[in-house]
Amino acid sequence: MTDSPVTVDRTAAVAAITLNDPEHRNALTAAAKEALRDAVAEVAGDEGVRAVVLTGSASAFCLGQDLGEHSKALADGPEAAFATVREHYTPIVRDLLTMPKPVIAAVGGTCVGAGLGLALACDHRVFATGVKLATAFAGIGLTFDTGLSVTLPRAVGDARAKELLLFGRTFTAEEAIGWGISGETVAAEEVLPRATALARQLADGPTTAFAQSKRLIERAHGLSLDEALEAEALGQTRCGSTSDHTAAVAAFLDRRTPVFTGR
CATH class of the missing domain: 3.90.226.10 (2-enoyl-CoA Hydratase; Chain A, domain 1)
Incomplete structure (x- = not known):
């Protein structure tokens, strides 16, 4: 020890x-x-x-x-x-x-x-x-x-x-x-x-999405509704640009379990 x-x-x-x-x-x-x-x-x-x-x-x-x-x-x-x-x-x-x-x-x-x-x-x-x-x-x-x-x-x-x-x-x-x-x-x-x-x-999950979600929750308390909605739009765009998202959508359509890499 x-x-x-x-x-x-x-x-x-x-x-x-x-x-x-x-x-x-x-x-x-x-x-x-x-x-x-x-x-x-x-x-x-x-x-x-x-x-x-x-x-x-x-x-x-x-x-x-x-x-x-x-x-x-x-x-x-x-x-x-x-x-x-x-x-x-x-x-x-x-x-x-x-x-x-x-x-x-x-x-x-x-x-x-x-x-x-x-x-x-x-x-x-x-x-x-x-x-x-x-x-x-x-x-x-x-x-x-x-x-x-x-x-x-x-x-x-x-x-x-x-x-x-x-x-x-x-x-x-x-x-x-x-x-x-x-x-x-x-x-x-x-x-x-x-x-x-x-x-x-x-x-093993979508860690980029987790990171964006943590950031949105932390920031939301200081934002107006419109600011929060815009932050969500930016966060979704960031997540949507990942290979995790593309692969997970394809896995869903193919009825497969997605494998997330954090990228």
Whole structure:
């Protein structure tokens, strides 16, 4: 087992990024944040990777910011301590949300604070049955980071997002799915195999179309209706110029299963 706080394993066209500090339940130290930022950027730009799994080792997905390290950083003042938001959390979440390939979160254990932000920045989640989630920020006098001010209200609505921040109560994966957070629950030992199977399924799909769809969804919240419709027209034209589209139409007409190459 490597001593790196984040590992990347590539199998065929799927990259698995693992938070790998089980002793601290994958709390985000400076080393972990730097390694995660670099790993996410690397797989985002790797054309050989067509789908990604983000997971955590052992009994937790991620406990969020390492508060022991954070307490020491506060000695240099809040500006120094919170530079990490722009230096680490912002690029990590931006790359997860916008990379031109699907990302599946395999949440096999506790997922709170920035850990919840990482999970919601993925496109789909596989949770262990009964796994515990929380925003956790208000309990230490903080507000959202890791994109949660965007991703949480989009998933559960403004009112529920405010409740989860203000009261900071722990909730289960089953509750989260009921509120609108996309995902599914399986037994703990099946979380990573299921997430990997889904990633492989998506890696075999029309990844250019997936990339365009992610981009349209992300942009739609800031566009007028006419702008969104024009963006759809441009996206369809981009997808329609791929060999994947031409081959898939021919396969449909010939009653064959299409084979997608991402081109």
